[in-house]
Amino acid sequence: MTPKDLTDIFFVECEESLQLAEAGLAACQEGTHDDDTINAVFRGVHSIKGGAGAFGYWPLQGFTHIFETLLSDVRDCTVAIEPHLVDLLLRALDTVSDHVTAAREGGDPPADAALLAELEAAMAANQGKAAAFAAAVPVPVVAPAPAAADDFDLDALLDGLGDEPAETVPEKEWLVQVRPHAGAMLNGSEPVLLLRELVALGGQCLACDTADLPDLDKFDPAQGYLVWTFAMPATVSEDALRELFDFLGEDCDLAIGADAPRPALRLAAPPPPVPVASVSAGGPDKPAASAAAAPRAAAAAPGQSVRIDLAKLDRLIDTVGELVIAQAMLAQRLGHANLANVEELGTLDVLVRDIQESAMAFRAQPIDTVFGRVPRLLRELGSSTGKRVRLEVSGETTELDKTVIERLGEPLTHLIRNAVDHGIETPEERLAAGKSAEGTLTLSAEQRAGRVLIRIADDGRGIDRARVLAKARERGLVAANATPSDEEIDLLIFAPGFSTAQAVSNISGRGVGMDVVRQNVKDLGGRITIESVPEHGTAFVLALPLTLAISDGMIVEVGDQTLVVPLAHVVESLRPAEAELKGVGSGRQMLNVRGRFIPVVPLCQALGDHRTGVDKQAGVLIVVETGNSGRAALAVDAITDQRQFVIKSLERHYCHVDGVAGATIMGDGRVALILDVDQLVASHSRPPAQLEAA
Amino acid sequence: MTTITLPPQCTREAALAVLAQAREQGTADLAIDGIAVESVGQAMLQVLLVVLGGRPLGSPSAALADMVRKVGLGPRLLEGAAQ
Known part of the structure; x- marks a missing residue:
């Protein structure tokens, strides 16, 4: 293990300790002041301090030392926990987080003198005892040179x-x-x-x-x-x-001390022998089962974990991806030999899926790692806007792929900033509107139909649609005579540079964020929708894939092309009767699905192949649900399969293509394009002159 | 004379490797070169003490010499004082 490995572990543990302390202080804020809660906060700060000293991060060690001393007084009940003290402790924890970031990135430590003075003042209030203690333990802000x-x-x-x-x-x-x-x-x-x-x-x-x-x-x-x-x-x-x-x-x-006895040698017990005997103990007839039982028993021990280099996990995921492709190739070859339904192939399919799901689970992290940063963000926003915001969180144990988690932080932060800056009213405005002075921001996450839904909701004033529409018309985003629906007006806030803010603040208002938010979510293979009710608040709902590497899809044929429709979009597939198709305007058609008309999107046209038109009566229509354009029916020639596919980036190997989310390798070795259903439907169903913002 | 060159990071794993090599080749005719060492841990210090048995390290790097002195093993590992 190299020194860098050690410091990496230290910083990972710092994050865990910060979360532990943050959770404890949040509980204190809610009125829980028991020993376990205070001890949890103390332990978190103490662990950081210990590691900081061991690794020579002196400013971090110095700050955490004073912080810990105050916590020690709190733990000893010599300092009472009052709201202003919890606020001070939370701010101190934020500064510890800044110190950790500075230490990790080699940057300058944060200016903490004023906060240290506050912490020491809080200790001094404790009959001078704490101040005396702090003075007794000098903080080595600069490592002293060893005595010659x-x-x-x-x-x-x-x-x-x-x-x-x-x-x-x-x-x-x-x-x-x-x-x-x-x-x-x-x-x-x-x-x-x-x-x-x-x-x-x-x-x-x-x-x-x-x-x-x-x-x-x-x-x-x-x-x-x-x-x-x-x-x-x-x-x-x-x-x-x-x-x-x-x-x-x-x-x-x-x-x-000089008289202290020399500490005695304490030999550790040798590591337990590898249970080779247990492999043979099962008898010659069942060696494999016995061999498998030993590691399984070890893995079942609770609370054990192992840190794995992320690069190794990524290699495993890549290999599993190749395994999925190889399995598809095998299935195809067996199919050509009329052996597609052999039992062994079905077993292999189940095993490959198990391996794939297990491999993906290694990369899964609870969304709490992102939600955990929100309390600090709200404190900062509350302090700069004067608004009081209460946070409610649910579903924080919902798991997502590590990459999705990492890339989720930025859009989530932006949405929360917008919610506080634009959505939630000032205490005076809220009281005048008959609401409580304190606004509520609700964060929730849940898994549904192979995707994770993250909801960021506020109980503020809601989107001012009249103002949004007026601004959109002013900017030429919406034609003067157009009458977009409420949903379409809401979507205008995602237009690049769009903002209705009367003043640009340091929080939001320049209109440079929401389009980036939508793009970030889209880059993750997700979609974002808005639910807004005037005077009651706004909710942004992010639907994200569980993983970015492997997904389920419907394999379709259009002309001589094989395409993949991500299964997450598919509602149903059907062969329409002639009467269910209605012509609208110049060549467009609508499909009547149980009394509801949805647009038909001929994929051959969307892919630029105008000569090979799809016979909508002979072909198949796949009803899909999109993020922003409602439902639509994709017209294809045939559905040939439904299986897992490995997502390969088209942009990395070629370039971005509108309407295409990526590529995959089929069982016969050919490359098939994965459709970007949202974009295909949006570009087909929306007249560009009406809504450029889309 | 067989020479083992210590790696830059003398971790516990490196100590195990050096010990295994020393046991395999015998310590009588063994020299240990520390020219590349950047950091050293307790496990490696113990291995050096046992394997060298009072002989000095060959070409210790500045980092290794500094750490060995700081932990009071300069006379044993740098100057070859007998056990």
Whole structure:
């Protein structure tokens, strides 16, 4: 494991600790002040501090130290939890997050002097005890240079050897023996880094005791055989040193003082032997089952996890993709030999799907990793707009592909900023409208029909459609005589550069965001819809795919082309009767589906093949649901199959093509285009002169 | 004389590899070169102490020498003081 691996783990753990602390403080805000909640917050901050010290991130360690001291007072009930204190703690946590970001990206640490003063003032209010404690433990904002050997005051050290440290801060240099055990060298921990920390704090290694080292034959490198004796300067307290090593827990013994006995060697038990015997124990007739049982039993142990390099997972996903293609090829060849229905092929199909779903599950993350950032965003927005917003979250355990999660942050942030800036009214306006002074933002996520629906709803004023339409007409986006529906007016806010804001704020209003939001969602293979009710609020609903790599699709033929219609769009397929098709205007047709007329989109025309017209009576119509254009019927020549397909980027290998979302490789090795159903239907059904915004 | 060249990152895994090689080849006629070392952990320090048995490291890098001194093993690993 390289130092970079270790720091990467530290930063991942920082994020986990921040989430832990954030959740705890959110509970405090709701009035939960029990020991478990306070301890969870304390543990989160404490873990960050420990790692920051070990890795030399001094500004982060310094800030978390003061923060942790105040939390310690809260935990000891010497400082009461009041709303203003929770607010201070939340702001302090935001600053810790900024420190972590700065440390990770090598940037400048945030300006934290004012907040540190607030934290210290909160401690000072605690009868001066906390302030005294803070003063007793100097924060090494800049790592002090180790004391030169020539400057080391051995006389003073020896003078102090017989003295028991009576207070937290000893008056002279003092001794500590450090004995890291086997566990201190596991899971990314490295005792030598902590010893280096002692040197950075001004300590000096007087001796490394190697007496416990056995001969080469008996030597086990996993054990901790060494004991170090360090002389620490008076400026470093015993508490500070213990906190530094707290990171290692019981895996490291410390003995403070010259008279302290030398920590004893503690040999760790050897790792359990590989259960080779259990493989044969099942008898010669069932070796495979027994062999499989051993790892399965290990995997079933609760709470165990392993960190895997994301590149390795991506390679696995790629390989599974190739497996899906290979399976399709096999199925096709067997089909040509009239063996398409053999039982083994069905079993293979189920197994491949299981493997694919398991591989995808490795990349799945709960959406809470994105939702978890929202409380801070709302605090910042509340502070800059003066609006009070309460957050309600549901479905935060819903899982999505890691890439989708990562790319979801930006559009979600933008939608929330818009909701607070444009949607939710000021407390005065809300009270005048008969609402509570505090607005509500609701975030929810749920899995439905192979997609994840994320809903961002506010209880604000709703979209002012009259103003949106007036602005659209002013900009020439809507013809003067056109009368678009409410839904079409709502969609105008996605037009590039469109904004009805009377003033541009630092939050929103320049009209450079909503079109990007829609594009971001579209790039993820998703779609965004709007539900807005005047005076009651607006909801944006994002429908996203669970994964970006493999999906289910309907394989169709149009002329000599094989195309894929993503199954997520498909409602039904049918062969219409002549009477169910009605001509509208110049060559357009509508399909009557149980009393409801929807436009027919001949795919041959959409693909630019005007000579090979599809016979709509002889062909098949696939009714699809789109994000922004309602339902439509795609006219194809035939439906040939329905199966999983591996999504390959067309843009990476060729260029963007309107109406095409990507490509895939079919069982016979040919490339088939995956249709962008939303775009195809929108471009067919919407007169460009009427609504350019679409 | 067989020489083992230590990797830049002397992690626990690297220590296991060096130990295995030392056990296989024997330590009597073994030298260890630390010219490329950028960081070293406790496991590797222990392996060096056991394998070298009082002989000094060959060509320690500045980073290795600095760390070895800081943890009080300069006399043993850099100057070859007997155990």
